[in-house]
Amino acid sequence: MGKRGAFKAFWQLFRGYWNSEHKWKARGLLAFVIGLNFFGVYLLVRLNSWYNEFYNALQQYQADQFWPLVGEFTAIAMLYIVIAVYAIYLRQAVQIKWRTWLTEAYLSRWLEGQVYYRLQVQNSDTDNPDQRISEDINQFVNLSLQLLIGFLKQLTTLAAFGVVLWNLSGAFTMDIGGREIVIYGYMFWFSLFYSGIGTACAHLVGRKLIGLNFDQQRFEADFRFNMMRVRENSESIAFYGGEKAENKGFHERFAKVISNFWQLMKQTKILNFYVNGYAQLAVIVPLILAAPQYFAGGIALGGLMQTVSAFGRVQDALSYFVESYDTIAQLAAVVKRLTAFTEHMEGAEAVEAGIVRQEEGQQLAVEDLQVQLPDSRVLLDDCTLSLPVGSRLLVTGSSGCGKSTLLRTLAGIWPYGKGKLSLKAGSRLLFLPQRPYLPLGSLRRALYYPGTAAGSDEKMQQVLQKVGLEKFVSRLDEIDDWSRILSLGEQQRLAFARVLLAKPDWVFLDEATSALDEPREAEMYQMLAQELPDMGVVSVGHRSTLFAQHQQELRLAGDGTWILKAINE
Structure with missing residues (x-):
């Protein structure tokens, strides 16, 4: 210089x-x-x-x-x-x-x-x-x-x-x-x-x-x-x-x-x-x-x-x-x-957002979606699909095929892609990664993240009980490093509690139950279906038990090709 x-x-x-x-x-x-x-x-x-x-x-x-x-x-x-x-x-x-x-x-x-x-x-x-x-x-x-x-x-x-x-x-x-x-x-x-x-x-x-x-x-x-x-x-x-x-x-x-x-x-x-x-x-x-x-x-x-x-x-x-x-x-x-x-x-x-998001129609629709890596290698090409309200889609494929990258693209944070995402006006999306992020501060704050408002103690107690974390009810206002105190499985259950509090229209789960045993995993999905029946769910996972919790499967090959089919076929 x-x-x-x-x-x-x-x-x-x-x-x-x-x-x-x-x-x-x-x-x-x-x-x-x-x-x-x-x-x-x-x-x-x-x-x-x-x-x-x-x-x-x-x-x-x-x-x-x-x-x-x-x-x-x-x-x-x-x-x-x-x-x-x-x-x-x-x-x-x-x-x-x-x-x-x-x-x-x-x-x-x-x-x-x-x-x-x-x-x-x-x-x-x-x-x-x-x-x-x-x-x-x-x-x-x-x-x-x-x-x-x-x-x-x-x-x-x-x-x-x-x-x-x-x-x-x-x-x-x-x-x-x-x-x-x-x-x-x-x-x-x-x-x-x-x-x-x-x-x-x-x-x-x-x-x-x-x-x-x-x-x-x-x-x-x-x-x-x-x-x-x-x-x-x-x-x-x-x-x-x-x-x-x-x-x-x-x-x-x-x-x-x-x-x-x-x-x-x-x-x-x-x-x-x-x-x-x-x-x-x-x-x-x-x-x-x-x-x-x-x-x-x-x-x-x-x-x-x-x-x-x-x-x-x-x-x-x-x-x-x-x-x-x-x-x-x-x-x-x-x-x-x-x-x-x-x-x-x-x-x-x-760098412009990889996907254009617009509010139209009543469904979640993806049109001409392409997902790439920074080296221009195509993971998903020309993907078009529509999901009605309350749909449950499971994204599968071998490791490295682009499952998590697909969710990043839909979230609008992955710049190496293009296409159009259509949603009902006012729809709210929530993405849960495999390892939930817990901010520094009280458990109440961690529970409401990314929101900043805090709910009543009664509401907090209810959601903690529903996800099996009732033993932490008395520690809501305790300030500590909760990512160190809670096991990964407990952190993932806390993330499901966030879904109950936020009540989004669509939730995207990126192997969000990987640390849970199979019965607990089924319990979490069934709880979402019962508490939020109109909420759409898009999951990424490898377990065969996840097929029972979803209606459709989107299988990615990793070379741009993909297959969408009903689970019961």
């Missing part, structure tokens, strides 16, 4: 909040923060003048001026402390508001239209979207404000102290070849030259930090994600006895973290050598430059100290990018990661 591309990417991320519905409050608060920083610069200028008065009083043994000047310093210092504290406090307030807006925008975009799912289906190389939203956004906001406000403050400092330094440094006369050359404001020009060379050298020394910071965040996130995977699948790993394999994986990922960090350390060491040497040299330079005038009697001790102080302020302002290069490198890496994440989400959003 070139310099122009990097700035454009930064601007695309930066401008959103400041042009949002909160723009006037946001701009006003930021302007106030910047104003506080400007006032802080004014106090520093006033303090610079104090140096002249104070040290001249010391040189001239004016004891009567000592305490009044100490009192003046105390007043300026106290006011400066208050301004500095509130400048940081209010900047953090801007940071919170900006981060909140940007996080909500990214979360909405990531969740809308199943973008989070499409990124996985399309084999996107976006790694760790959770880190992009939680950490990178926070870093982007923090570093952007830090650099922006710091730059404006240093620019104001340069303007204010540049004038002071120009006036204090006077003229420098050189004799070259018998010709007298006078340089006005020579200390200002030297400071400008010194910082310009310093900034260019800092870029040459530290530019590798951008790529290293980018890789460090990625390797850290991969290492952390691997540990999360072990926690989420602890039981399966324990059954396999896969500790050694997992430990090997940890070491491989952690080795990348350490290897990249060593490179980061070495490059940072080189930059720190340069930055600290540059800063220390800047301490003695103004004394050397002002010494001839001082010893010649051109300026008093107060003037010398004021000149040194002004030179230091100008030097700090001009050296801002030298001192902040590591921060700039971090921001550049964050911008690169967020931009890549944004581009991948845009790519996922641009």
Whole structure:
């Protein structure tokens, strides 16, 4: 990414909040923060003048001026402390508001239209979207404000102290070849030259930090994600006895973290050598430059100290990018990661839904349905069928023939397909995967998922009893990791309870009874038929016992062909 591309990417991320519905409050608060920083610069200028008065009083043994000047310093210092504290406090307030807006925008975009799912289906190389939203956004906001406000403050400092330094440094006369050359404001020009060379050298020394910071965040996130995977699948790993394999994986990922960090350390060491040497040299330079005038009697001790102080302020302002290069490198890496994440989400959003859904007729009808894999291999071709209200269809076929992918297509989350799905107006669909998802929180919340409303205790007790989970009635409001507490069979029965609560017009079961014994499986299907007789059921499964619970069979061959027949044939 070139310099122009990097700035454009930064601007695309930066401008959103400041042009949002909160723009006037946001701009006003930021302007106030910047104003506080400007006032802080004014106090520093006033303090610079104090140096002249104070040290001249010391040189001239004016004891009567000592305490009044100490009192003046105390007043300026106290006011400066208050301004500095509130400048940081209010900047953090801007940071919170900006981060909140940007996080909500990214979360909405990531969740809308199943973008989070499409990124996985399309084999996107976006790694760790959770880190992009939680950490990178926070870093982007923090570093952007830090650099922006710091730059404006240093620019104001340069303007204010540049004038002071120009006036204090006077003229420098050189004799070259018998010709007298006078340089006005020579200390200002030297400071400008010194910082310009310093900034260019800092870029040459530290530019590798951008790529290293980018890789460090990625390797850290991969290492952390691997540990999360072990926690989420602890039981399966324990059954396999896969500790050694997992430990090997940890070491491989952690080795990348350490290897990249060593490179980061070495490059940072080189930059720190340069930055600290540059800063220390800047301490003695103004004394050397002002010494001839001082010893010649051109300026008093107060003037010398004021000149040194002004030179230091100008030097700090001009050296801002030298001192902040590591921060700039971090921001550049964050911008690169967020931009890549944004581009991948845009790519996922641009993919049109594989099936056109429309509300017409009284039946569930599929017309000219085609289902493919990402490599364009056709699993199902030219499938047309109609299912009356209350129909029960069993989808069968060998593993890998596209049964689950067919349900994904009907749900509208699989982009590699086409066709038309017609439904009665207002029809509600519910899809149950083989492993139900249980959100963090109470059992009541897990039971009502994906809904957010909570029913009465009486209603909850009834549905739990009907699916054989009455022992959990007293724990409805208990907050825990229910995916760990409930067995897979209990989780699947809880999913059937969700069907009773949601009362959809059509339910799609993707091997949703695989962990249940055959009598319990029959009991669940019969319960649906009794409680929701008008609800249509489409099931995917391998068990022969499922044929007794359905009216028709759709057998997929996996090569595009298919057969629809009645179960009793």
